[in-house]
Amino acid sequence: MASVNLVYVVTSFIVVIISLTFHEYAHAASANALGDPTAKRMGRMSLNPIVHIDPVGTILLPIMLSVMGAGVFGWAKPVPVNLGNLRNTKRDQAIVSIAGPAANLCLATIASVLIRILVVMGTPTEGTMFILFILVNLVRINIFLMAFNLLPIMPLDGSGVIQFFMSPKTLFSYQQLSQKLVLVFLLIILMTNWIYTFYLRPVSNVFFFILQPLAGIQLVQ
Numbered sequence: 001m002a003s004v005n006l007v008y009v010v011t012s013f014i015v016v017i018i019s020l021t022f023h024e025y026a027h028a029a030s031a032n033a034l035g036d037p038t039a040k041r042m043g044r045m046s047l048n049p050i051v052h053i054d055p056v057g058t059i060l061l062p063i064m065l066s067v068m069g070a071g072v073f074g075w076a077k078p079v080p081v082n083l084g085n086l087r088n089t090k091r092d093q094a095i096v097s098i099a100g101p102a103a104n105l106c107l108a109t110i111a112s113v114l115i116r117i118l119v120v121m122g123t124p125t126e127g128t129m130f131i132l133f134i135l136v137n138l139v140r141i142n143i144f145l146m147a148f149n150l151l152p153i154m155p156l157d158g159s160g161v162i163q164f165f166m167s168p169k170t171l172f173s174y175q176q177l178s179q180k181l182v183l184v185f186l187l188i189i190l191m192t193n194w195i196y197t198f199y200l201r202p203v204s205n206v207f208f209f210i211l212q213p214l215a216g217i218q219l220v221q
Contacts, residue, residue: 005067011134012066013059015141019107020058020076021049023145026103027079027096034092036085044079052076071196071204071221072141073148078155090164097160101146108142108207111135112215119216139211139219140204147203148195154178 025047028039039045044052053059057075065072086092115135118128152158159178163171201221208219 005069007133008069008137009063009066011137012072012141013063015134015138016058016062016072016074016145017049017053019104019138019142019145020074021047021052022103022107023100023149024052024076024079026099027081030099031079031081031086031092031096034095035087036082036096038082038085039079042080070193071144071200073144073200075149075156094161094164097157100157101149104142104146104149105207108139108146108211109214111138111142112211112219115139115215115217136217136219139215140208140221143204143207143211144200146207147200151199153184154182 025045028045031038032040032045046052054075054077058077062072062074065074081093081096083089083093086096115132118124118132118135121128124132149156150158150161152162159174163174166174205220208221212219
């Protein structure tokens, strides 16, 4: 059992690093495409995971969750965006914000297709079973990352998305509360079991259900 847990911890950590790297790259690339080269100039429009690592969100929290056997999620170092450079500030901020979770959904979809290919290949070997294990982990972690980052709480991506739908008055009040919302965010992190049970798991299961026909195996937990 200990060796199985170790394999899960190590593979989960690697998957988180890869997934968050693509997540942050998508933010940087979309910002650059929409007129803000800040992240590119600072070396953040990169697939080098080292430039995106946050000690707590990328390393400590994912390892802790995988050791616990829970759904793994986290965050990376935020990509710098100068809203003044964007062509349409409100719209483009939402696009840049949604780009990260969208990248995670794309990775989960690609992994689901690869799972189906392995399943169709037939007779499993030890090697293909290990690859299947990693791919399933890739699907689940990316969906967890997507769902977690879409929470409408600063500094998560959901806060940038939800602002697009706010009136100027509501937007001003929301931004004024941003510092308090950061405290709420920290509280949520301390309540990982609660957020997994009442938000991450049910929301993620909706996407697992959608991806199951593509993967050809059960993903719903």
